[in-house]
Amino acid sequence: MAACSVEELLAKAEQDEAEKLRSVTVHKELDLEFDVxxxxxxxxxxxxxxxxxxQRRDDFLQSLARDNTQLLVNEIWKQPTERVEEAIVxxxxxxxxxxxxxxxxxxxxxxTKWEQFAKLKxxxxxxxxxxxxxxxxxxxxxxxxxxxxxxxxxxxxxxxPETADPNEDQFAKRVKAKKERVAKNELNRLRNIARAQKxxxxxxxxxxxxxxxxxDLSRAVSVAKHSTASVGMFQxxxxxxxxxxxxxxxRKFGPLIGDFSSERQKQLELLKIMDSKxxxxxxxxxxxxxxxxxxxxxxxxxxxxxxxxxxESLAPVCKCQIFKMQRIYMHSHEHFEVFTTVLAPQGRYxxxxxxxxxxxxxxxxxxxxxxxxxxxxDVILVLSKHEEERWxxxxxxxxxxxxxxxxxxxxxxxxxxxxxxxxxxxxxxxWRLKVWMCQPLLI
Amino acid sequence: MTQLDNVVKPKSKRSKRFLxxxxxxLSEDLKSAMIMKGGNTSLTVTQALKDLVSHPNITRxxxxxxxxxxxxxxxxxxxxxxxxxxxxxxNNLIFGRLFDFHVLDMIELGIEKYVSLSDIKASKCPExxxxxxxxxxxxxxxxxxHKRLKSLLIDFFRGxxxxxxxxxxxxxxxxxxxxxGKIFMRSYRCLLKKSGCRTPRIExxxxxxxxxxxxxxxxxxxxxxxxLAHRQPKALKPxxxxxxxxxxxxxxxxxxxMQKQDLSxxxxxxxxxxxxxxGAVVDGEQDIEELLxxx
Numbered sequence: 001m002a003a004c005s006v007e008e009l010l011a012k013a014e015q016d017e018a019e020k021l022r023s024v025t026v027h028k029e030l031d032l033e034f035d036v037x038x039x040x041x042x043x044x045x046x047x048x049x050x051x052x053x054x055q056r057r058d059d060f061l062q063s064l065a066r067d068n069t070q071l072l073v074n075e076i077w078k079q080p081t082e083r084v085e086e087a088i089v090x091x092x093x094x095x096x097x098x099x100x101x102x103x104x105x106x107x108x109x110x111x112t113k114w115e116q117f118a119k120l121k122x123x124x125x126x127x128x129x130x131x132x133x134x135x136x137x138x139x140x141x142x143x144x145x146x147x148x149x150x151x152x153x154x155x156x157x158x159x160x161p162e163t164a165d166p167n168e169d170q171f172a173k174r175v176k177a178k179k180e181r182v183a184k185n186e187l188n189r190l191r192n193i194a195r196a197q198k199x200x201x202x203x204x205x206x207x208x209x210x211x212x213x214x215x216d217l218s219r220a221v222s223v224a225k226h227s228t229a230s231v232g233m234f235q236x237x238x239x240x241x242x243x244x245x246x247x248x249x250x251r252k253f254g255p256l257i258g259d260f261s262s263e264r265q266k267q268l269e270l271l272k273i274m275d276s277k278x279x280x281x282x283x284x285x286x287x288x289x290x291x292x293x294x295x296x297x298x299x300x301x302x303x304x305x306x307x308x309x310x311x312e313s314l315a316p317v318c319k320c321q322i323f324k325m326q327r328i329y330m331h332s333h334e335h336f337e338v339f340t341t342v343l344a345p346q347g348r349y350x351x352x353x354x355x356x357x358x359x360x361x362x363x364x365x366x367x368x369x370x371x372x373x374x375x376x377x378d379v380i381l382v383l384s385k386h387e388e389e390r391w392x393x394x395x396x397x398x399x400x401x402x403x404x405x406x407x408x409x410x411x412x413x414x415x416x417x418x419x420x421x422x423x424x425x426x427x428x429x430x431w432r433l434k435v436w437m438c439q440p441l442l443i
Numbered sequence: 444m445t446q447l448d449n450v451v452k453p454k455s456k457r458s459k460r461f462l463x464x465x466x467x468x469l470s471e472d473l474k475s476a477m478i479m480k481g482g483n484t485s486l487t488v489t490q491a492l493k494d495l496v497s498h499p500n501i502t503r504x505x506x507x508x509x510x511x512x513x514x515x516x517x518x519x520x521x522x523x524x525x526x527x528x529x530x531x532x533x534n535n536l537i538f539g540r541l542f543d544f545h546v547l548d549m550i551e552l553g554i555e556k557y558v559s560l561s562d563i564k565a566s567k568c569p570e571x572x573x574x575x576x577x578x579x580x581x582x583x584x585x586x587x588x589h590k591r592l593k594s595l596l597i598d599f600f601r602g603x604x605x606x607x608x609x610x611x612x613x614x615x616x617x618x619x620x621x622x623x624g625k626i627f628m629r630s631y632r633c634l635l636k637k638s639g640c641r642t643p644r645i646e647x648x649x650x651x652x653x654x655x656x657x658x659x660x661x662x663x664x665x666x667x668x669x670x671l672a673h674r675q676p677k678a679l680k681p682x683x684x685x686x687x688x689x690x691x692x693x694x695x696x697x698x699x700x701m702q703k704q705d706l707s708x709x710x711x712x713x714x715x716x717x718x719x720x721x722g723a724v725v726d727g728e729q730d731i732e733e734l735l736x737x738x
Contacts, residue, residue: 016639017639023638023639024639024642024643024644037604038576038597038601038604039573039574039601039608039613040575040576040578041575041576041577042577042578042579042584042593043577043579043580044581044583045581047581047620047622057627058653061618061620061627061629062629062631062647062649065579065616065618065620065631065647066645066646068579068618069575069618069631069633069645069647070645072575072577073635073642073643073645074642076610076613077610077641077642077643081610082607084607087609087612088609088610089607089608089609089610090607090608090609091606092605092606092607092608095604097594097597098673099594099597099598100540100542100547100669100672100673101542101672101673101674101675102521102541102542103521103542103543103544104542104543104674105674105676106466
């Protein structure tokens with residue numbers, strides 16, 4: 001009986017074991033392909049397509065999945081294991097399935113100028129500490145960067161060296177030197193990048209800045225235009241392109257002592273100009289320029305303010321007789337006289353409370369440095385009348401100074417000068433003065 | 444203006460780290476995926492997307508992929524999953540991947556049957572476990588489109604590449620079966636049961652979403668682009684050690700190259716017993732002389 005039971009037991013034990021072994025083995029026609037690195041199993045066996053409805057199909061899928069997973073797990077368990085912090089961990093090999101990359105592999109950068117030099121000289125990179133002991137501050141400071149240890153621009157006391165100019169600002173010199181170092185560093189960095197990408201670094205001022213202003217761009221354009229074989233002589237301009245503004249003649253600072261003949265030439269020419277009786281100033285040009293300027297100022301300033309009030313009172317087609325005008329005698333040329341008129345609009349506002357516009361009726365040469373030179377026909381804005389006879393005012397150009405009150409006359413005065421007929425005056429709608437040449441008139 | 448304009452110099456260490464993480468690297472880590480909804484998405488699709496894991500305003504990846512590429516550049520992700528729904532293509536999912544921020548592959552799958560996570564009542568796996576992937580069906584080997592789809596799904600679902608995996612933590616299994624022209628995706632939790640030997644017996648329990656997908660349109664990359672995308676940098680290839688060979692017995696043999704040596708001056712091991720003794724030499728000479736004189 002015992003023997004039977006023992007045999008039985010043994011048989012049973014054997015059976016159990018066989019079952020267990022079977023339970024982890026799965027029979028497949030074709031072996032699966034495993035990629036243990038990715039925990040992947042691919043089953044290539046043909047699946048008989050049976051007409052399975054929902055639940056049965058799911059069951060079929062589940063059983064298939066179970067089989068395949070079992071095989072995968074068997075494969076994983078074959079890997080070498082180790083114990084890491086109370087957990088058994090299997091070391092996975094590298095994944096074998098080829099998968100596309102995310103980005104193309106990085107290109108190797110060519111060595112920078114320093115790297116080439118270091119390689120040539122055999123200079124090794126030494127690891128330096130981040131912090132350095134700063135004696136003055138008695139603490140550990142960074143070797144480089146914000147609030148670094150040896151920042152010579154932050155010294156409060158700088159000894160002036162023997163050989164230096166006493167008027168030189170040593171602090172500014174240090175700051176400037178630092179700026180130059182930074183700029184040089186930046187340029188070298190860009191040169192390294194340019195060498196890496198095989199492009200050229202543009203000249204000074206054209207390296208990239210965060211926000212490029214209009215003149216940076218225009219400078220870049222002009223540099224680009226000049227960089228041709230004929231130095232930009234034959235470059236066509238685009239239809240709407242404006243001519244470049246920066247093309248001015250550069251002054252040549254020649255050597256002081258050198259070419260004696262040319263120096264002599266220059267000095268003689270200078271003397272000749274000084275000696276000649278020719279007027280230094282082209283009168284017509286100067287006068288016209290002055291008039292234009294005055295026109296502009298007058299028109300811009302007064303037109304805006306007075307237009308509202310005047311438009312009521314004035315007809316759009318302006319004729320002279322509506323206005324009260326005064327003719328002012330301006331410059332006299334040899335052959336003819338130039339007249340200009342100034343409007344005296346009604347009800348105009350002052351620019352400043354109390355400030356009056358006056359017209360110079362007598363020229364005045366200043367006796368004192370703070371006085372203003374007056375020429376006939378100027379319009380002066382009288383800013384203050386501190387004294388009875390001496391007033392402070394401003395000319396159109398902005399010059400300010402004192403002058404005697406008798407030289408000027410109020411603009412808004414109603415009385416007209418004893419002049420001849422006005423006649424040839426016209427006003428265009430935006431109140432620009434029109435000058436007409438007249439015969440000399442008696443005043 | 445110049446190409447140098449595109450060079451951005453990072454002003455702080457943080458920005459430098461950010462730029463470095465986005466730069467192409469020798470060996471790449473985990474790819475990140477964008478999951479997006481199209482203009483009109485049905486409940487099914489939305490649920491499906493949620494289960495799998497955004498705002499971008501992309502209308503039709505198949506027609507115009509520029510906005511897709513822009514978003515991938517912004518989020519630095521190379522995989523995307525786009526869900527949409529319209530009358531012509533109901534319950535659409537587009538799986539895609541990008542190479543260098545240009546579309547490499549796009550495969551459109553239609554959801555025929557979908558059971559969501561919440562519908563299946565079972566205990567779930569913790570998130571973040573690396574799943575085991577099982578592909579079944581000969582279609583995945585034979586048909587070109589299915590092959591690409593397989594590669595795409597591996598890319599999507601594989602998780603980070605780890606050097607070692609905890610044996611007890613192998614819980615999640617994703618099963619893809621290609622059958623009758625359809626692809627069945629099932630997600631199981633595997634229970635490791637005791638068995639007689641070291642390897643445990645696996646029992647599966649269904650968790651997770653299950654999809655019945657049908658393959659619709661595909662936009663696959665050309666062969667040369669595909670090859671280009673697979674190009675690995677040389678640095679990653681294991682360096683072959685020269686001069687080492689193995690003979691039939693498995694012993695490692697190597698060859699050492701020496702300069703010319705004067706063999707008489709070689710310093711070998713000195714064995715005392717082999718040293719010539721003075722007496723013996725003298726005797727020998729004497730013997731020879733005797734012989735000569737005798738003759």
